Amino acid sequence: MMRYSDIVGPPAFPTFEPAERLLMGPGPSPIYPSVLQSLAKPTLGHLDPQFIKMMDEVKQMTQYAFQTSYPLTFIVSAPGSAGMETAFVNLVEPGEKVIVCRNGVFGGRMVENVLRCGGIPVIIDQEWGKPVDPDSLEITLKANPDTKIVAFVHAETSTGAASDAQLICEIATKYHCLTIVDSVTGLGGIPLFTEKWNIDAIYSGSQKCLSCIPGLSPVAFSPRAAEKIKNRKSKVQSWFLDLNLVMAYWEDGLQAGQRAYHHTAPVNSLYALHEALRLLCQEGLENAWNRHREMHLLLLEGLQDLGFTFLVDEPFRLPQLNAVFLPSGIENEANLRKKLLLEHQLEVGAGLGALSGKIWRIGLMGYGANKENVEQCLNAIKKVI
């Protein structure tokens, strides 16, 4: 028995027992019980043929969720921010001009990503809470004919504003640009047709309208995008996110034994995503989109009765993320949120960036978008305000 004199003693903590909260913030969202259960299933090796088969199913279901047949559809082994970075580090080459339509926090992150890739961002700033303006994009594209990529957020998680992704991509394509679309909060909650709309790179998150645990980022890249990645002049600056390497692990049609090992996949988290996608397939995208819209209208009615007003104008509101100003006269929103959390087990989201302290973001995402939750939420808010 070896002894090590210099060892520092261990801390002793009890097993962690999280409370049961009703998650109605901007995500994570309430998780399907069978998704949580699937996490506890026995771990397989990441090159086990059973696991590889499951990955293929995850891929097919992700293609359905994104409404695309792009072969380069897969799951980044990290949260949505890493999905965003995957799109930018692979598609932006140093010196390339990238137009970013910025109407919230996540558009701002896109600019950060362009800069860190050595790209030249051209920023179209929009008031927060407004959708991306297609006319401004067209004017900017005319003035910058050397633009290679147009990037924007489909569903701004910081403001609850939806943008017309179809129209924006149409304009970008007219000017021979690739498109990068953030649909972290959009996927599964509002209509999205990745392939029909000509989206070249799209990324989402597992913890929003898919109602899966946080930590994974579904992504899809068009053949046009894949071609650009294969023919890059410079190496992708991230080894972990280099699609030239990741492709070999997720690639179509390879035999299990031939898959190239890249990194150890987050096996159990992928079980959970498999189950969450399975439930989405069972319900069907149309039904899910309609359910989000109906529950939003119910929540909206109740919130307006209580004196809340919406940040976003009617046609651009995301049903799954309701950004609202508190009734006039109410101060110290942070205390109210704390009360909701600790006394009513209800989590609603704070404002981000410029909207911090000014709005609440009430999520109705995936499994969470149901009547009971809307009622429970309204009742709790009624009690604290």
Next chain:
Amino acid sequence: MMRYSDIVGPPAFPTFEPAERLLMGPGPSPIYPSVLQSLAKPTLGHLDPQFIKMMDEVKQMTQYAFQTSYPLTFIVSAPGSAGMETAFVNLVEPGEKVIVCRNGVFGGRMVENVLRCGGIPVIIDQEWGKPVDPDSLEITLKANPDTKIVAFVHAETSTGAASDAQLICEIATKYHCLTIVDSVTGLGGIPLFTEKWNIDAIYSGSQKCLSCIPGLSPVAFSPRAAEKIKNRKSKVQSWFLDLNLVMAYWEDGLQAGQRAYHHTAPVNSLYALHEALRLLCQEGLENAWNRHREMHLLLLEGLQDLGFTFLVDEPFRLPQLNAVFLPSGIENEANLRKKLLLEHQLEVGAGLGALSGKIWRIGLMGYGANKENVEQCLNAIKKVI
């Protein structure tokens, strides 16, 4: 009810039911039952005070596991490869010279990382299966006095070789270099004293000797490293892994409400790591190290009786990763591994890179390092060879 004419129908898959395999490859390793169970606990928001408190406990237990009091100790929300990238993108500035001691696949990845950060790698190549040679390092440091960083692998997952991290760091420090150490397979399996050995950046993986699910990377950075990161001349090229941003979320002493949102943490996976670290603290590092060593000796005896020989010389063998040549006369090792997996539910690892087709890698990691597993493994191998 809105209808969308263009929608493509969903695939229909049954719930995924993974087999129960005995994982004795290079990781993922067998998971403690209570760790798997903890995954299925209710998801909290990533800014929930309960969750923040749990993160603090994870941090303290990770400091214990690494044997360090470095305040910048935390969990990267992605697999070990992303932990590696975190170390390099934050510490290497463009144009800086980095010595990489390469004695296996993961040393090779370090070189890739240096290149992608714009650093200048100086490679010391060592025969695979041998430990890093301190003398070669000293000679190379003398010849390259402008070197800023020395990087090497403590426990090479591709060969099963341990290197003398203490001595290598001592030499590097003498030449005023920072050290980056890969202990993905080392942490929890062999003695490791991060602070006493003067390691400036260390990263590991959740799925090896911690016996947690794959997908997380514990890391620790010395105050000296943190200082360098804060005073970088250039921005960190990765937004997702930029410690200047991540620090604000994991930082010590901040109140829950003041934590800066960076990205959505993988909440449930962190429950699992909390539980795995808790069990390590309960057992104690010394006991865990000794247990790995004892089980290795038991396995070694059995394998040698069957005619297996070890790739690595005796003093440098990792107890938790046994790289062995098959008994002479045995061909088509891939078929044998398949048979072990499908007929005996036993996973052992293949060789990587230059050792592909030549060796097996038999893991005895964390929870998996026990007598029953050693016996079950030897019995199964006996039956197939």
